[in-house]
Amino acid sequence: MRPIDRRSFLQLTGAAGAAGLIRVPGLPSALRAAHAAEAPSAGSIIHGKRPEMIVHNAKLGVMETPLQALRESHFTPKEYLYNRTHFPVDGAGAWVATTDAPSRERVDQWEILVGGLVQRPKSLRIADLAGMPQVERRSVMQCAGNGRSYYWAEAKTPGSGWKHGGMGNLRWEGVPLRALLDGLELGPSEHVRFLTANGKDVPPVAGGADLVKSIPLAAPQLDDAILALKMNGEPIPLIHGGPVRLIVPGFYGNMNVKWVTDLMLMAEPTPSALMQKTYRMPHRQVQPGKFTTQDLTRQNSDPTYGFAIMSVVFAPLAGETVRGGNVPFRGVAWNDGVVPITEVRVSLDQGRTWRAAEIDEPDGPYAWHPWQLQASLPPGSHEVWVRAIDAWGRSQPIDGLTTWNPGGWDWHGVDRVSFQVA
Amino acid sequence: MRPIDRRSFLQLTGAAGAAGLIRVPGLPSALRAAHAAEAPSAGSIIHGKRPEMIVHNAKLGVMETPLQALRESHFTPKEYLYNRTHFPVDGAGAWVATTDAPSRERVDQWEILVGGLVQRPKSLRIADLAGMPQVERRSVMQCAGNGRSYYWAEAKTPGSGWKHGGMGNLRWEGVPLRALLDGLELGPSEHVRFLTANGKDVPPVAGGADLVKSIPLAAPQLDDAILALKMNGEPIPLIHGGPVRLIVPGFYGNMNVKWVTDLMLMAEPTPSALMQKTYRMPHRQVQPGKFTTQDLTRQNSDPTYGFAIMSVVFAPLAGETVRGGNVPFRGVAWNDGVVPITEVRVSLDQGRTWRAAEIDEPDGPYAWHPWQLQASLPPGSHEVWVRAIDAWGRSQPIDGLTTWNPGGWDWHGVDRVSFQVA
Numbered sequence: 001m002r003p004i005d006r007r008s009f010l011q012l013t014g015a016a017g018a019a020g021l022i023r024v025p026g027l028p029s030a031l032r033a034a035h036a037a038e039a040p041s042a043g044s045i046i047h048g049k050r051p052e053m054i055v056h057n058a059k060l061g062v063m064e065t066p067l068q069a070l071r072e073s074h075f076t077p078k079e080y081l082y083n084r085t086h087f088p089v090d091g092a093g094a095w096v097a098t099t100d101a102p103s104r105e106r107v108d109q110w111e112i113l114v115g116g117l118v119q120r121p122k123s124l125r126i127a128d129l130a131g132m133p134q135v136e137r138r139s140v141m142q143c144a145g146n147g148r149s150y151y152w153a154e155a156k157t158p159g160s161g162w163k164h165g166g167m168g169n170l171r172w173e174g175v176p177l178r179a180l181l182d183g184l185e186l187g188p189s190e191h192v193r194f195l196t197a198n199g200k201d202v203p204p205v206a207g208g209a210d211l212v213k214s215i216p217l218a219a220p221q222l223d224d225a226i227l228a229l230k231m232n233g234e235p236i237p238l239i240h241g242g243p244v245r246l247i248v249p250g251f252y253g254n255m256n257v258k259w260v261t262d263l264m265l266m267a268e269p270t271p272s273a274l275m276q277k278t279y280r281m282p283h284r285q286v287q288p289g290k291f292t293t294q295d296l297t298r299q300n301s302d303p304t305y306g307f308a309i310m311s312v313v314f315a316p317l318a319g320e321t322v323r324g325g326n327v328p329f330r331g332v333a334w335n336d337g338v339v340p341i342t343e344v345r346v347s348l349d350q351g352r353t354w355r356a357a358e359i360d361e362p363d364g365p366y367a368w369h370p371w372q373l374q375a376s377l378p379p380g381s382h383e384v385w386v387r388a389i390d391a392w393g394r395s396q397p398i399d400g401l402t403t404w405n406p407g408g409w410d411w412h413g414v415d416r417v418s419f420q421v422a
Numbered sequence: 423m424r425p426i427d428r429r430s431f432l433q434l435t436g437a438a439g440a441a442g443l444i445r446v447p448g449l450p451s452a453l454r455a456a457h458a459a460e461a462p463s464a465g466s467i468i469h470g471k472r473p474e475m476i477v478h479n480a481k482l483g484v485m486e487t488p489l490q491a492l493r494e495s496h497f498t499p500k501e502y503l504y505n506r507t508h509f510p511v512d513g514a515g516a517w518v519a520t521t522d523a524p525s526r527e528r529v530d531q532w533e534i535l536v537g538g539l540v541q542r543p544k545s546l547r548i549a550d551l552a553g554m555p556q557v558e559r560r561s562v563m564q565c566a567g568n569g570r571s572y573y574w575a576e577a578k579t580p581g582s583g584w585k586h587g588g589m590g591n592l593r594w595e596g597v598p599l600r601a602l603l604d605g606l607e608l609g610p611s612e613h614v615r616f617l618t619a620n621g622k623d624v625p626p627v628a629g630g631a632d633l634v635k636s637i638p639l640a641a642p643q644l645d646d647a648i649l650a651l652k653m654n655g656e657p658i659p660l661i662h663g664g665p666v667r668l669i670v671p672g673f674y675g676n677m678n679v680k681w682v683t684d685l686m687l688m689a690e691p692t693p694s695a696l697m698q699k700t701y702r703m704p705h706r707q708v709q710p711g712k713f714t715t716q717d718l719t720r721q722n723s724d725p726t727y728g729f730a731i732m733s734v735v736f737a738p739l740a741g742e743t744v745r746g747g748n749v750p751f752r753g754v755a756w757n758d759g760v761v762p763i764t765e766v767r768v769s770l771d772q773g774r775t776w777r778a779a780e781i782d783e784p785d786g787p788y789a790w791h792p793w794q795l796q797a798s799l800p801p802g803s804h805e806v807w808v809r810a811i812d813a814w815g816r817s818q819p820i821d822g823l824t825t826w827n828p829g830g831w832d833w834h835g836v837d838r839v840s841f842q843v844a
Contacts, residue, residue: 118692187631207607262537267689271609273609
């Protein structure tokens with residue numbers, strides 16, 4: 001895919017016009033220059049990332065997309081896609097620090113072991129996968145920590161202070177996972193209950209936890225999972241898991257294992273600390289100071305598998321000033337894809353009344369569901385709140401802090417955006 | 423290792439002299455020539471194997487060592503070592519059909535995945551293993567079907583008609599397995615109970631059972647297991663599992679997985695049919711016609727892990743004629759190495775009386791235990807019986823047919839050899 005020029009994209013989509021945008025807030029230019037001088041730019045950390053990216057952790061290459069950029073494309077370009085890697089992207093990990101595709105040599109040598117508790121473990125090459133029928137999935141990719149910073153109003157947690165930009169909407173192409181596993185005739189044991197995926201990334205220190213992930217084979221999203229070779233029509237960029245990434249649409253990013261080297265059918269989930277100790281949500285509401293990450297067990301918590309239902313406002317953005325009269329509101333909603341999103345409700349009076357936004361026909365159950373609404377508003381300060389609801393009645397808490405948890409996962413509180421009408 | 427010339431070996435060891443050998447029986451030369459014309463020679467099936475080898479299955483490269491050759495070397499040369507491979511050694515499997523070492527390129531590209539139910543799966547190269555401290559194991563390698571043909575006096579079974587030559591005594595060098603697993607800091611789950619090994623060989627047909635093997639981590643022999651890179655001081659020949667073979671001394675050959683590509687710490691044993699349906703011994707004595715391989719279950723049988731205690735006579739061999747007077751008897755004994763062999767008893771009157779043979783100090787618990795005895799015998803027809811006993815009192819049944827089983831495994835009846843005194 002050719003890099004998209006922001007200005008031409010805005011012109012093409014008319015997004016800025018549709019939002020009736022007058023002024024986009026940002027850092028004053030002097031401050032911006034100072035910031036640039038101090039912090040390494042996104043592109044110097046991960047080759048090809050745009051300077052607008054908000055860097056959370058330079059060492060690990062963790063960065064999110066400003067909503068100003070995110071809202072400009074229905075499918076998030078690789079230059080703007082958020083990134084979360086778990087190990088340093090310098091030194092031994094530097095091979096992934098680029099939005100470029102893997103080299104031909106790397107692709108040719110790549111090998112995936114598919115095995116575990118099976119009769120017949122198999123070894124696959126990328127060429128094997130590329131020779132099989134490909135399907136496309138249009139789906140949100142999102143860090144399980146996306147929105148974490150909003151929890152900090154209650155109490156600080158470890159982890160990066162994500163706002164809403166730890167996500168993107170993407171097109172993935174690859175081989176359907178269940179068909180692949182069936183076709184390989186692995187002969188799984190009756191004890192098999194999990195698919196465990198591991199990638200080529202390794203902890204930088206001996207004894208560090210590796211990012212290994214186990215997905216229950218009963219998860220309905222596995223029906224739509226693919227071993228993806230392409231993202232947005234191109235070979236998957238190295239930083240996003242090329243040459244091959246497990247895409248489980250509707251599942252948080254950490255379950256979408258990058259650089260897949262082994263897929264194991266297992267009786268038990270991986271003991272990886274990144275599965276068993278972190279990336280877990282407690283079953284019940286917990287209190288800061290009274291429940292820590294050390295208290296998370298396999299009994300009292302679940303891994304962050306599928307997305308909590310969520311919606312965000314793309315226009316207006318916080319602090320923007322829009323023209324008065326008929327103000328256009330828009331944004332996106334998504335959930336874990338298991339049942340459809342049925343409603344997106346918008347409140348302009350801090351939750352006292354709600355009106356139904358129009359939801360575009362989505363690209364599929366896992367993709368962004370764009371929504372919009374127009375409302376006449378007088379000049380002055382306003383807030384817009386948005387809340388999605390799905391066919392199971394799952395929705396977003398009015399007070400997102402009720403799901404506070406020591407890992408800061410799964411933020412999906414009603415989005416509240418303050419803006420001005422001129 | 424340089425190929426050993428039989429004649430010079432005999433001269434060096436004085437074996438022929440010690441046995442007081444006069445005549446070695448064999449095929450008449452005319453018949454031998456006809457046989458050679460009809461059947462493919464061992465060397466044409468597996469490059470480097472000697473023509474004296476007894477071919478059981480040309481397609482699979484299955485062949486055993488005549489005892490005349492086996493007794494000539496304390497450590498069995500690669501040219502004479504028996505072979506059992508599970509898939510055709512032609513076509514896609516032809517890369518293993520040689521006693522040569524793997525090419526440098528193959529060695530360089532080899533990768534071993536060590537993972538399963540662990541925190542941190544690891545990938546190893548041969549160079550990684552070669553750079554670690556190496557240890558030597560001197561141990562018997564033996565097919566679980568060795569001696570199967572003797573069961574056929576009771577009832578035929580599937581499988582090759584091995585006599586006693588489906589075994590050899592070998593020196594292996596490599597990396598201690600438990601230390602390796604510990605050093606990798608894999609972080610196994612509390613559920614881990616088995617080490618599952620798989621090799622690069624694959625079934626020639628889709629849906630065929632792969633040779634995958636699971637070893638209980640509690641098995642004491644695993645304390646002495648190594649990931650071996652050398653056999654008899656040389657890189658392991660391809661046909662015998664080079665560049666890397668799992669050596670679990672005291673365990674039958676099928677558990678000593680060749681061409682190791684993955685080692686998995688697992689909660690359950692592999693479902694491979696070559697683990698769960700075959701290579702299994704029923705717990706109780708069974709009757710031909712009343713119990714078939716189809717009746718074997720995980721509940722009523724165990725995998726063929728460790729060797730049953732066994733001894734064979736190397737001199738005289740069946741049909742040989744020896745000089746009268748003080749007749750020298752010799753042979754070897756071995757068991758699973760868990761407890762020492764304490765006695766080797768020899769009977770020259772068909773089991774009525776037994777005398778203790780002298781047992782050489784063995785090279786270790788898993789190696790051949792050479793034994794010898796001299797006895798004065800009058801001219802005429804004689805039989806020599808031999809029976810080993812270990813510190814747990816485990817011994818060989820006088821009537822080996824009592825362990826008849828539908829797979830024909832685990833033959834370890836008292837060896838009975840008829841010979842002539844001149």
